[in-house]
Amino acid sequence: MENFAEPARALVAQMTQAAAAAPDRAVAFQGAPGANSHIAAVEAFPDGLPLPCFDFADAIDAVRDGRADCAIIPIENSLHGRVADIHFLLPESGLVITGEHFLGIRYALMGQGPLSGVREAMSHPQALGQCRHWLRERGIAPVAYPDTAGAAAVVAERGDPTLAALAPPGAAALYGLETLASDIADADHNTTRFVVLARAGHPPIGEGAWMTTLIFEVKNVPAALYKAMGGFATNGVNMTKLESYQRGGSFAATEFYADVEGRPGEHGLDRALEELGFHSKWVRVLGTYRRARARG
Numbered sequence: 001m002e003n004f005a006e007p008a009r010a011l012v013a014q015m016t017q018a019a020a021a022a023p024d025r026a027v028a029f030q031g032a033p034g035a036n037s038h039i040a041a042v043e044a045f046p047d048g049l050p051l052p053c054f055d056f057a058d059a060i061d062a063v064r065d066g067r068a069d070c071a072i073i074p075i076e077n078s079l080h081g082r083v084a085d086i087h088f089l090l091p092e093s094g095l096v097i098t099g100e101h102f103l104g105i106r107y108a109l110m111g112q113g114p115l116s117g118v119r120e121a122m123s124h125p126q127a128l129g130q131c132r133h134w135l136r137e138r139g140i141a142p143v144a145y146p147d148t149a150g151a152a153a154v155v156a157e158r159g160d161p162t163l164a165a166l167a168p169p170g171a172a173a174l175y176g177l178e179t180l181a182s183d184i185a186d187a188d189h190n191t192t193r194f195v196v197l198a199r200a201g202h203p204p205i206g207e208g209a210w211m212t213t214l215i216f217e218v219k220n221v222p223a224a225l226y227k228a229m230g231g232f233a234t235n236g237v238n239m240t241k242l243e244s245y246q247r248g249g250s251f252a253a254t255e256f257y258a259d260v261e262g263r264p265g266e267h268g269l270d271r272a273l274e275e276l277g278f279h280s281k282w283v284r285v286l287g288t289y290r291r292a293r294a295r296g
Helices: 006-021 036-044 056-064 125-130 132-137 148-158 224-234 267-278
Strands: 026-030 049-053 070-077 095-104 107-111 120-123 141-144 163-167 178-184 191-199 210-218 239-246 254-261 280-290
Touching (some): 026 056, 036 049, 036 070, 036 191, 049 056, 056 191, 070 095, 070 125, 120 125, 120 148, 125 132, 125 141, 125 163, 148 163, 191 280, 210 224, 210 267, 224 239
Parallel strands (some): 026 070, 095 280, 120 141, 120 163
Antiparallel strands (some): 070 191, 095 191, 107 163, 210 254, 210 280, 239 254
């Protein structure tokens, strides 16, 4: 709790106490109260008790340790790409993906002085990236901070009229700041996708078609990825996301993160996974869950 700026600590303490009294209803999120992840937690779990955590690892630990029933983590944004390295965070955590949630993103610039006097805007690097054109046009320099609402708490604590925060609009009232500009975004489609993480055996949330998330490493032979992907095409399985990443500083062993439509037990996906396994060193399913939004 001491990692949060002083204006946020009373709210964090209050929410932490409520979650501790009913951990089966607690939903861990990264950031200070008022962050986009807090909003997503409330939307996805209207009867839940949001539990603020300073970073992603803390949110995952809260679930693993039983202090929260689940965590909601942002993993990608329509404007600025990857948010959390879920393929690094999740495999060793013992948690699985049990759901997803999409949140439309809009920011406000908030501070203690007039907009004309603002020289710097503090926020999460994702938020700064999503509003970079707006900031550049007004000559406002970006200042990175671990989360959006936490930046608002820091601005309230410092009392510097040249420093503002870029955060969800509700954070201004939480931390006693003036709203200097509203509805800031570089594109109307600005949306963040969140995944819900829970302990193994937790039932998937929501209704609708199924999604499966997996990671894998193909064999180091020519056209290995092409061959591995062939099973999805020939079995009619739609792959909605494929992203490469490297682990342990190696430039030789490339691993992949993928989202596909369907779930194990369906004939087409089972055949595709079988073929993927044949051409890969290993395959690991991170979770099967209900699709929150149709792709395409």
